[in-house]
Amino acid sequence: MIRRDDPQAQPSKTDQGGSDLTALEKLGWQDFFADQVVGVDLEETPPARVVEAHRSGLRVQGDGIDELVPPKLAATVGDWILLNRVLPTSSRVLERKSLFKRRAPGHDRSLQLIAANTDTSFIVSSCNPDFNLARLERYLALAFEAGVAPVVLLTKLDLCEDPTPYVEQAEAISDRVPVVLLNAKSDSAKAQLAPWCKPGETLVFLGSSGVGKSTLVNALFGKDTAETAEIREDDARGRHTTRHRHMRFLPNGCAVMDTPGMRELQMAEAESGIADLFDDLTELATQCKFRNCKHESEPGCALTAALARGEITQARFERWNKLTEEERYNTASLSERKGSDKVQHKTSRPAQKRYRKTRR
Numbered sequence: 001m002i003r004r005d006d007p008q009a010q011p012s013k014t015d016q017g018g019s020d021l022t023a024l025e026k027l028g029w030q031d032f033f034a035d036q037v038v039g040v041d042l043e044e045t046p047p048a049r050v051v052e053a054h055r056s057g058l059r060v061q062g063d064g065i066d067e068l069v070p071p072k073l074a075a076t077v078g079d080w081i082l083l084n085r086v087l088p089t090s091s092r093v094l095e096r097k098s099l100f101k102r103r104a105p106g107h108d109r110s111l112q113l114i115a116a117n118t119d120t121s122f123i124v125s126s127c128n129p130d131f132n133l134a135r136l137e138r139y140l141a142l143a144f145e146a147g148v149a150p151v152v153l154l155t156k157l158d159l160c161e162d163p164t165p166y167v168e169q170a171e172a173i174s175d176r177v178p179v180v181l182l183n184a185k186s187d188s189a190k191a192q193l194a195p196w197c198k199p200g201e202t203l204v205f206l207g208s209s210g211v212g213k214s215t216l217v218n219a220l221f222g223k224d225t226a227e228t229a230e231i232r233e234d235d236a237r238g239r240h241t242t243r244h245r246h247m248r249f250l251p252n253g254c255a256v257m258d259t260p261g262m263r264e265l266q267m268a269e270a271e272s273g274i275a276d277l278f279d280d281l282t283e284l285a286t287q288c289k290f291r292n293c294k295h296e297s298e299p300g301c302a303l304t305a306a307l308a309r310g311e312i313t314q315a316r317f318e319r320w321n322k323l324t325e326e327e328r329y330n331t332a333s334l335s336e337r338k339g340s341d342k343v344q345h346k347t348s349r350p351a352q353k354r355y356r357k358t359r360r
């Protein structure tokens, strides 16, 4: 087991940035992972973190390790593995603290693992016509499901005459999600994100193309480490500049993950995430007279009654209904799919529960 208080097992210290973090801690190694490798010969199978995902494979880094593992390994960016040097694709993937996933686009009926072991997910959207409340809710439901604390970042404040409608809509989604309004290109962006940039923690930037994810990564590093490009003028959409998911490490030991823009965000295995995000509607649904109430014209429906009293809005009710139905359909079709790998996609339920408790 590698812990800070176990000098025997410590990997070499790195001096970069004047920090006293070990090489593994700089990659985000935490007790949560160390606890899983008690009794394991770490010389034989050293811990390494997946820092980039390419078609050709996964780039993994550890103490003195930097190599490409063929794509067959069922891991994603942010994962910790115990590297099997003889057969890298048979490396053990450590249990995850969190996992952001979606149903893969297309007809494949599979899950796509987006980001593992992140502590904070920055859901980025711009104060421009590309802003989409329903899409934002999708990201947030998946972040809740993942067990990752979400923060909404509204960029392009400097290009917007009146950001109030965007802020109001974002803040109304959930009182458990902070909303930060910023100009990603300004000097103040780094300071605005500082409260979440903690040593040993991992951040991920998620959102559609062109919203400023890579611009914010550059703001945190104080230099152009990620490529950025102008958005299209006609519809304010981005050009899919970032091509693959990758992590970079701040000198203070905070890991930062940049991701390509995702427009299609299909729900799957996200029942509790949706329930958490729409907790008031979920609670109302438990008061319906019939357990299988579809909230249409059934007698004793608590949701239609709340709608009639004007306590909830029709638009939000419909968005919740749509997500719920989509989630049920996708989850059922995924589990039907032969060979669905439940173990590989499992995250730590206790970790998720711990998180939920603190957010209520």
Ligand SMILES: Nc1nc2c(ncn2[C@@H]2O[C@H](COP(=O)(O)OP(=O)(O)OP(=O)(O)O)[C@@H](O)[C@H]2O)c(=O)[nH]1
Pocket (backbone or CB within 6 Å): 155, 156, 157, 158, 159, 182, 183, 184, 185, 207, 208, 209, 210, 211, 212, 213, 214, 215, 216, 227, 228, 229, 230, 231, 238, 239, 240, 241, 242, 243, 259, 260, 261, 262
């Ligand atoms: N003025 C201004 N421009 C911004 C802001 N945020 C991003 N931009 C610009 O928006 C464009 C797109 O930014 P990127 O950082 O490349 O967007 P991205 O989210 O990484 O996009 P993909 O990599 O395609 O997913 C660039 O020209 C940025 O300079 C902002 O807050 N203000």
Ligand SMILES: [Mg+2]
Pocket (backbone or CB within 6 Å): 213, 214, 215, 227, 228, 241, 242, 258, 259, 260
């Ligand atoms: Mg980018």
Ligand SMILES: [Zn+2]
Pocket (backbone or CB within 6 Å): 285, 288, 289, 293, 294, 295, 296, 298, 300, 301, 302, 303, 304
């Ligand atoms: Zn009902």
